[in-house]
Amino acid sequence: MKRIATILLRNPLSLLGVVLVTLVVVLAVFADFIAPYPDHRGAVVDFVNFNKPPSADYIMGTDLVGRDLFSRIIYAFRISLLLGVVVLAIATPIGTVVGLLAGYVGGKVEFVLMRLTDVFLSIPPLVLAIAMMGVLEPTLMNAMLAVTAMWWPWYARLVYNIARSEREEGYVLASEVIGASVWHTAFREILPNCLPAVITKMTLDMGFVIIIASSLSFLGLGVQPPTPDLGSMVAEGAKYLPDSWWLTVFPGLAILIAVFGFNLVGDALREILGADQ
Template sequence: MSNLFKIQAAQIKPSITAKISAFMSANTLLVVGGGIFLAIVLVAVLAPWIVPFEPNKMNFSDKLEAPSLEHLMGTDALGRDIFSRVVYGAQTSLVIGFTVLAIAMAIGVPIGLAAGYFGGRIDMFLMRISDVFLAFPPLLLPITITAALGAGLFNAMLALAISWFPWYARIVRGSVMAIREELYIDAARAMGVGSIRIMFRHALPNSWTPAIVQASMDFGYTILAAASLSFIGIGAKPPTIEWGLMVALSRSKFLDFWWTAAFPGLAIFLTVLAVNLLGDGIRDILDPKHRSDR
């Protein structure tokens, strides 16, 4: 019997390996993007054990040193280790991405759900409000809101969320409108189930996928937009460690000391690239047409 189990295990193991290999080859974007993003998350989580120096510790005797074995990414104008600051900056960037999308979806999803389910005047009223926010260029509205609320990282995140919620409202609205006349929705109405319960127990779970795909693709843009706000001086403020702020603080020295802006800029690039690849991979998996082609 033991030999039989060994034979069966030997037959099952290649099958599992083959499935993993087939999945990875069929979802290259997801694997590459997910791998890079997972590495960034691990770096952010393990930051206290990775960094060789305290990120905000100034040492003017070591200022503007080029990359070396002691300072892997060099030092900035205040003698702070850039590698340590880039690693800790990953924490800030991930918090920005998750916070902005959470707030945007918390506002936009219920609006889109109500507009798509009820239709009529409610739909018109809610969508016209959303159109007001969509009328502004993508970065102009966050700049205006942040300037009105005051410069700061939290205000910048709130401004980005307010300017982006209409996209999620429209996505969810379109999905709900497509399923609100389905038989299971009619059956729930016939059984006397209330509209609120139908919306959140039946309509929302079946219209959630497009919003999740959009959020996965928007994550990188939130980080890039927040970095842009910090770069122009209305986002993160010292002593907060944020990649866009690091680039802004080094812009006057970049031509002579390239590493002061190159490494935080590279961190932004890699994070945005990883999340975009991950979002494309998730879209390909969840797209019904893509699944039917396979």
């Protein structure tokens, strides 16, 4: 803990990242208590207060049907974090297992698994997600599946490179000499040495997942109204620039804060864990 505190205090940007991520998480988790107008996350209409600029009553203004923008951004943080956590919770184990087996077992297993990984890596991530969402119904669950399908190969490639370099190390050879199984050697001996890099990448990827999810919503392929989503809020507000600038600026700043925070925390974790990507 002392080393962590020293690193954070020595690097103000890392400390800023922790503050930003903590802020986003607290807002998302306690949205029901923090949001001044919690019912505005749904299909609420208030034409008396529609499209109002920032004021004392609505610190970030209101949207085109009178809903408080600040309240909707807070709930949008919850959707973005939920999407990121679920996607990484699925993609990380799949990619890790694929990369670990390919890197350690080698031979035909390595050839098949890594060629499959290369096929997915050859397709631009956003293009693959858009193609999947063009076939599937645009719901939150399908958005998660689309992003997950494009994310696991990066973990497979990362873990594969580490496992392949580790399989000739003395501790691996010693495990094989005493008769340990492939599963024991791969998951009990090699995997712990992959975890620092994997954990660091997960933190960095939270920001990228939020960007991809927001991009899908911006194109109308992600979370659908009236559910608040940062990407769809930016897309809707962009139609009314520059007059109703707050409709786009504040959701855009929310995306910036979340992505910037997770990137800074990822850099700090890389230094703390000594992960070399």
